[in-house]
Amino acid sequence: MKTRLLSLFCILIFGWGSPSTVSAQDLQAMEKSLLAITNELNQKTKEYSWQLATAYSYYCEDNSKYINWNDIPYLKEIVEFEHPLALEEYRLxxxxxxxxxxxxxxxxxxxxxxxxKQLEAFSQTEKDENKAAFNAFFMKLRKAEPDTYKALWYAHHKASCRYRAEGLRYVVAHFKEKNQLLSTSFIKYDDRNYLLEKGTDLSQLQKELNTLEDLQKELVRNIAKAKYGMSETGQPSPFFQTPDR
Structure with missing residues (x-):
């Protein structure tokens, strides 16, 4: 991967010369390279989404962090309706x-x-008042019966976090099998940065993506200049001729 990217960089810098004087053969070579880079970029972007989501699932499980499945539609569907056998142990x-x-x-x-009262609340005001009353009740309960409440709450919370983390990994496996991109917009900025700093492989993959994106932009720029006879100043070359096809 690194060798191939380095070769492409060298070709971009030294191999094709001025975009305004590029030959038809060189233009075809650039277009072929652009297609290869675009395909590799698309595939690695998918792999990055799978790796990031998987890393996030383990991070949440290890830290008893709650994954909100409302932010991941397919996960919500799995958890609430499908109940796949692979997740049954954790659901139960x-x-x-x-x-x-x-x-x-x-x-x-x-x-x-x-x-x-929760069932009888219809207006938003009634719902807000009921929610506040629930919060006050739980605060009193934590003070009155701390040991019992804490033990039950922790077991419930930990089981919920494990179930959701396993569910997210199940979703990743599904998207990976279909070779589809998984949106990772549900991962907050701070969590994403933490995972990138901690995960060497993930960080390396992101660097490769950045390199591929730079190569893609440079190739698109050079191809456009070659096709339209633009010089480095952005003006049409006085010697420009449309490359023969």
Missing amino acids: AYEACKDKMEEYLDKHKEYRNLKK
Whole structure:
């Protein structure tokens, strides 16, 4: 990869001369190189998206960080509707922790009343008031029964993070199998930078992408100049002739 990119750089700098005097054969060679670079750039961009999303899934799992599947439509579909066998172990573990937490909370009358009011809330004001009341209830519960609440909450949260991380890796495998680009816009800027600084392979792949993008831009620029007889000053060359095809 590095050798090929270096060769292309040398050709761009020394091999084709002035874009305004390039031959038809050289122009065809540039167009062929542009196609090869574009194809490689597209493929490596896909690979980068898969690697970044996978690294993010492990980062979230290791740090008990919550992945919001509303930001990843296909993951939301998998988790809520498909229930693939590969994720069943993690779904059941999550559901078990969720049931234990719900059973514990249901023992409190205030919680049961708040759930009832939640179903009866229709206006945004009523929903906001109900949410605030829930938050106040949980704060009181953490102070009144810290050990029990903390243990159940942590188990539930950890199981949820594991399930979502496994779900994201399942999504990556799906996109990889289809050779499709996976949007990573759901990864926040700070998390993305952390992963790039930590992951040597990921950082190297990003550098390769940047190099390919620079090569692509330079080739497009040189091809355009050659086709339209533009000199380095951006003006048509007085000796310009359309290359023979």
